[in-house]
Amino acid sequence: MGRFSKMHGLGNDFVVIDARDGAVEMTAARAQAIADRHAGIGCDQLILIGASDRADVSMRIFNADGSEVEACGNATRCVPLFMGRDVLIETKAGLLDAKEVEGGASVDMGRPRFDWDAIPLAYAMDTLTMQASWEDLPAPAAVNVGNPHVIFFCDDLDAVDIPRLGPIIENDPLFPERVNVNFAQVAGDNHLRLIVWERGAGLTRACGTGACATAVAAIRRKLMIGPMTVSLPGGDLVIGWTPGGTIRMTGPATHVFDGEADWSRF
Numbered sequence: 001m002g003r004f005s006k007m008h009g010l011g012n013d014f015v016v017i018d019a020r021d022g023a024v025e026m027t028a029a030r031a032q033a034i035a036d037r038h039a040g041i042g043c044d045q046l047i048l049i050g051a052s053d054r055a056d057v058s059m060r061i062f063n064a065d066g067s068e069v070e071a072c073g074n075a076t077r078c079v080p081l082f083m084g085r086d087v088l089i090e091t092k093a094g095l096l097d098a099k100e101v102e103g104g105a106s107v108d109m110g111r112p113r114f115d116w117d118a119i120p121l122a123y124a125m126d127t128l129t130m131q132a133s134w135e136d137l138p139a140p141a142a143v144n145v146g147n148p149h150v151i152f153f154c155d156d157l158d159a160v161d162i163p164r165l166g167p168i169i170e171n172d173p174l175f176p177e178r179v180n181v182n183f184a185q186v187a188g189d190n191h192l193r194l195i196v197w198e199r200g201a202g203l204t205r206a207c208g209t210g211a212c213a214t215a216v217a218a219i220r221r222k223l224m225i226g227p228m229t230v231s232l233p234g235g236d237l238v239i240g241w242t243p244g245g246t247i248r249m250t251g252p253a254t255h256v257f258d259g260e261a262d263w264s265r266f
């Protein structure tokens, strides 16, 4: 039997497994089976905490479809809660410093990247105002914050058919590694509304890296200067970034319950 914790950041939920002893062998099929909300435990992402010789711990991230990815902002805020202390975390997106704060955590999410081949896109183009269009959506921006994001600043978020457009854009050949699709609306001074269609997980209540990428794109587009509040369906994050610097994300993290499972059954 192996132990796990069920955690979430603004309703973006995780099964977190301590695999520092190397006892859990994770595959795409196993991650997908555990994440299944009907036949498994259920989560948007499965998080595997491992040993690291460069940081306090390492973190591997699997989407609900089994794909292993580089970054997850909401899960990164859960790690200090899971470990019971501030932690330096080794991820495929680099070393991330996560500190507990009242009700959650604050994380340095590193430097965003904007080159077309760093997103990555299939061919060269400006990533601040992309020459790409999908139906009536405005020209998007693209930002890599460890993982790839495309961001649409919409006049009326409620008028966008996100469940239909999200998967079309996620799987467009312009994005060779697929993409997380962010639909944002300016809601006030230093305030954005955001709904995210996540690569490999679909609509989630919140996406931390999506909030970071969208805040950075809003600052690059000179829509606001930050720090800003990003309001997602699951609640609010505060994101700060100054050009050339790293992104600071602060927000809630919640430990729901602990459980035991026989991983060989998945």
Ligand SMILES: N[C@@H](CCC[C@H](N)C(=O)O)C(=O)O
Pocket (backbone or CB within 6 Å): 012, 044, 045, 063, 069, 070, 071, 072, 073, 074, 075, 147, 148, 180, 198, 199, 200, 201, 204, 206, 207, 208, 209, 210
């Ligand atoms: N929910 C996460 C992002 C998880 C990974 C993403 N779906 C991807 O495929 O890159 C967050 O809070 O950032």
